Amino acid sequence: MSATPPTEDEEPNAPAHHRKVLRLDRHGRTMIAVTVACVCLAAATLVASALEIIGPAHNAGATAGAAVPPYQDSAQPVPARVADLLGRMTLEDKLGQLTQVDRAALTSPQDIAAYRIGSILSGGGSAPADNTPTGWADMYDGFQSAAQATPLGIPIIYGIDAVHGHNNVRGATIFPHNIGLGATRDAGLVRAVGRATAEEVAGTGIDWTFAPCLCVARNDRWGRTYESFGEQAEIPTAMTSIIGGLQGGNLGEPTSILATAKHYVGDGGTTGGRDQGNTEISEAELRAVHLPPFQAAIAQGVGSIMVSFSSWNGQKLHGHRQLLTDMLKGELGFTGIVVSDWAGIDQIDGQRGFTGAEIATAVNAGIDMVMVPTDYRQFLQLLRDEVDAGRIPLERIDDANRRILTKKFELGLFERRFTDRALTSTVGNQAHRDLARDAVRRSQVLLKNQGDVLPLAKAGGKIFVAGKSADDIGLQSGGWTISWQGSAGNITPGTTILQGIRNTVGTGATVTYNREGTGIDSSYRAAIAVVGETPYAEGQGDRTGAMGLDTADLQVLSRLRASGVPVIVVLVSGRPLDIAAQVDGWAALVASWLPGTEGQGVADVLFGDYNPTGKLPVTWMRSASQQPINAGDGKPALFAYGFGLSYPGGPTTPSPSPTRTPTAGPTTGGPTTPPVATTRPVPTTPTTRPPATTAAPTTPTAGAASCTFRYAVSNQWQNGFVAEVRVTAGPAPVNGWTVRFGFPGNQAITNSWNATVTQSGSQVSAVNQGWNASVPAGGSVTFGFQATYSGTNAAPTSATVNGTACAAG
Template sequence: MPATPPTEDEEPNAPAQHRKIPRLDGHGRTMIAVTVVCVCLAAATLVASALDLVGPAHDAGATAGRAAPVYQDPAQPVPARVADLLGRMTLEDKLGQLAQVDRAALTSPQDIAAYRIGSVLSGGGSAPADNSPTGWADMYDGFQSAAQATPLGIPIIYGIDAVHGHNNVRGATIFPHNIGLGATRDAGLVQAVGRATAEEVAGTGIDWTFAPCVCVARDDRWGRTYESFGEQAEIPTAMTSIIGGLQGGDLGGPTSILATAKHYVGDGGTSGGRDQGNTEISEAELRAVHLPPFQAAISQGVGSIMVSFSSWNGQKLHSHGRLLTDLLKGELGFTGFVVSDWAGIDQIDGQRGFTGAEIATAINSGIDMVMVPTDYRQFLQLLRNEVDASRIPIERIDDANRRILTKKFELGLFERRFTDRALTPTVGNQAHRDLARDAVRRSQVLLKNEGKVLPLAKGGGKIFVAGKSADDIGLQSGGWTISWQGSAGNITPGTTILQGIRKTVGSGATVTYNRDGTGIDSSYRAAIAVVGETPYAEGQGDRTGAMGLDSADLRVLSRLRASGVPVIVVLVSGRPLDIAAQVGGWAALVAAWLPGTEGQGVADVLFGDYNPSAKLPMTWMRNVAQQPINAGDGKPALFPYGFGLSYAGRPTSPPAQTAAPAQTTPPAKTTPPAPRPPAQTTRPPQATPPAPTTRPPAPTTQAAATTQTVGTALCTFRYAVSNQWQDGFVAEMKVTAGAAPVSGWTARFEFAGDQAITNAWNATVTQSGTQVSATNQDWNTTIPAGGNATFGFQATYSGTNPPPTTATLNDTTCTAD
């Protein structure tokens, strides 16, 4: 099928932000012209074969009586195939692999072959004119056809922001944003969401998503707060289980796509919550708070990592060789490839646009693929100049190519470069929508329930529903939905919260809806106000002033309260809002976050078909002046981190029945990944299996019992399991010094069961039998008086998994905290 041609009407001065192409295809070339292009591309492939220029195995093949090149042979090990292909590539071939271009910026599909471009992406809203699953598949196949015309036939890898489902595609299943998934504390459910998303993405041909965001959001003013699973590292670390869903048990599977952990590192900790700002913290805090989710992602075998726009103590991450090469690729052993953010290299010197010096700085710092969305010709010329002048060593170019090509081979792109059309009907199918509905109801946090007004009875009487977010798919889905910033309205198929309410009530009940709250009187038994934020994404979502409800919402709430009817507020938002002044007048409050297309899940909680179980992944402020506010900082919260009510006297809701959505391929294997050695390039580790959904993994459920000692404790410890599955778990230990500082420390404890540590971070951890020793690293040598050090690890177990009950710090016995 021919590609849908890109437009050429992009505003040249659009801001250099991550994937922001707001326009759609416009001029619509004729089918005849596209057919001519395809014929020319096919002819070019035949000519290449005739000239014995190596082409893709399933197209040109080997000449008569001659064996196919090693790189074309899928039976060969991936490192051998990479080495063979690398040896055949010209410098132009190699430089092209480092470039990623937005689809709408390509002058024509032929530029992919002419400039040897290695990757294409769709920025937020950069969609084909036919924004349907078939339209996307046609577009993707057209671009792969163009890449096929190069002498070596190296396929492109196509990236997209599928951050809560395949959210750019009309008709796809839109899942709750990460803040809602973090509230579930259910790593198994999140892995299932990743698996469903991968199936829908693969159904349009695309093979790479810029997800998950594993940032730790520390300031709710930040416009990307909803992209974070939680304010403490424990939740984003556990939720890296989504990587196993996206990449599957085998990265080469037909419904497996490459995952991306982003944004490395510390983007959730910028001063003032400013997007692309400066994270001004110590290295110890960076490692303890922001690094663990990336360490877990690497253990999960994540294929790519995206660099943050932000700075760390004044230095842009895109230029930070110590963090990108020494720490990420060296210390942590990351063997995938590092991709820049949208035009991220442009910001290194603080001036508009990019220079050869910025290109050299970024690539020498460790960036392997540069997202240079529009000016790809200039980029490739400047890159060539830097290599020719030896300012970028050819060894660095080869290393970047080796990392990128490895993933292309592991994904099977050389053998299956076009869309499997049998997968296209998975986009938005009922099994995935059922899973999304379950994710929605598991993400609802019940914050207030005065007089047990919830759950509402389904039958009898009248219920009044009001608020701008009650009957609006766009508002309840938020940003990164169809377009980059999102929008109000009927932007994609789904069930609104109002529709869910109407489907749930019995025949004896009446539901009246008025957006503005007009028409209510005392004859109604309850009023449901669905209010909150309007859609936004990065940059435009930053809140530097007020963070309360808008005037329209406040007027609706005032009308409802004046009726004397109990008011139940459903808050649709991407973060906690400043509501302390109003909440006293509400009978009930439910934090619905940004639930996506399946609003029925909200109704399931309101009417008791599901007993709410979610807990706050963020501390809820009393007022905006408290920002930033996080657990443990001593600031009094309106609702603390981890808070969430359930319906008393009602049975606990059953585990998810849709935790393993209908699949077109076998499910991921249920063994956790072994620690990934730096040299491993032939195959990604298998996905971490889902955590049990009978109980969400909570870090406090396995805290060690206190063992008191005589006199004043000189140190304390806290041990917590943040994620657990059938035969493995992730745990964290915090040791706190007493009245005197500790310089150079070793913490020791003994496992009470058959546990074996396989991977650790923030300390050098060794194990002999059941005895475990954790020693400081060079950046966290000293624990100040009353201060603490935290380290984490992944481990296996058999039988039960009891926590240690005692620990020592430098041979001094500590009490449990």
């Protein structure tokens, strides 16, 4: 999602009597609004004024003393409740459900009732004046109170970008950004992160997160690279496990929130890595690279999908009926809410300011809810005009309402309108911080370790720490933290990397810190430089020129190296940086990504309390001129996709070792998902430099089988799993393929993607789609499926392609 930092105003839970709110009108003039009397009186007054614009509303709800209507009866099935409510709604009610408004844009909270607004959101940094968990809960409850003033009492659904924890809320647990989670290759861990995030979000009343981002970042110049789990579809596909954590086993559970797969589709593949740019690729590449994570998300039951700002071959996604209706809702069978991005419909015609034609194009293309997000009065008027003129069919409006209302009923919003205050204390609790610390240490990727300088001993001598990112929660958390673009400084509670280092050594060693690296001499046994990028988010994060360290970082590194002390670089960044010219002078290098509030996890790795296990989810460039660089493209990498070292002697026991909270897929308490397999070989012994070139895909030698077959379970829970199959052609191309294999257990496939998959007993057949029928010599094709199982979930041991046996890949 994109957001312009909004203006804070007074919240709806503040005293109603003589409340003064300082605002700017549409021309920038200062206005003082004085609100008097109770919510009900204000709502009635504003409803009357709103009717001048959107017409009269009729009370279609139950009258006093009448039987409870079916839509208010929680014992009724959801489809029956939706049908009953839809039949009682006026056109104004229905149009309001399609409307999502930023909280700071509301002239008054009572406009929720007056204009029948269906959803409120907080854009990046759009927070209540009391930015505490309780302040958020009070704000949310005030908005839900206002929504009750409508004749039908339809609750709002509140959305927020909780993209690495509940990151807009001061005091919340901030987890590593997605690129770090992708480095863990641990789908079970990521599901646990989703579960913890859902608890904290629910603890502030909010019921919808615009996460996870399932983009496949193909160019590191893109400012949203850190929002991607990895450059190959296999990692984001596996990490859709987070959806099971966010949504829980049932959306109606108190700690479940609606998840959003974003941004559909291809936003990570724009030319030049330009944010909101143009993805100029074939349909076959779009399907093979960018679509699989969304297919897996739908298989996971994701409740909403957000449309990308970007274009595909020149056509904006927000108006792309082929991709939104024909493919997403038709071919893929998505039944949830399709939501626009921030003012995304305004980009369809390339002119500033949305029009009726843009609204009609977007809604008819398949968008169900429009993130307006500011001028909701004009939007509703134009939407009404388009419906009245027949340019938007009423059937399309009803379809959008069914999708939206279904999720509101499934979430239990009609029964539990207000914040469960028993959950508010979960925000930033110790269990969640322990989980975040575990995620941090699992995300660290050791890229260089000359002379086994790491792990550092905790006792003896002196350690020098330097760099702007060593003692700064804001820098180590990155963008989308408290504010949209993020910022430096003590913006929220947490443990900095420097604090983690000091906690770890205790009194066993002397730790000296100087941000600029001044004061070091040869008496120190090691120097730790914590350097990297400053916070950014979309747009402002694009790097079209150089991609190296800034001047201040280079000066710090120069001072440290001049002392003759071994320099250990901890790189805090949202993407690989151009460091080839400096890395030879460093004794060790750790890619720390953007770890969030629990910097202790970085220290755990530096001092050996945790043996690094992270593997690169992206290819590390030798120079910025190589961008885009990705596995398999033949460009020589500084560090290959999947590369990552460990310490000699095997894994060590973490100390302390937090207990992983059982997480929910379809049921809770299922087995932890095994790490995702990488497609590139990983060194098994430490080296001081990585391989000079990207490792090539496995291809059969003369006399070997003419194909290879790799089967990997990317996500597993009790009685269910998601698997991916990769088949690599041998020396000859394949034109049209059928893959056959047998299950050794009691697995039963329920749905599939990228192939037509059928099953007879234990035997499975997968036949190509039209767009992926041709596989070049040495090339690969992937397909996936969701299945159930009982007993053990053993993997197939052999397969054939077009009747020829394949070697294990």
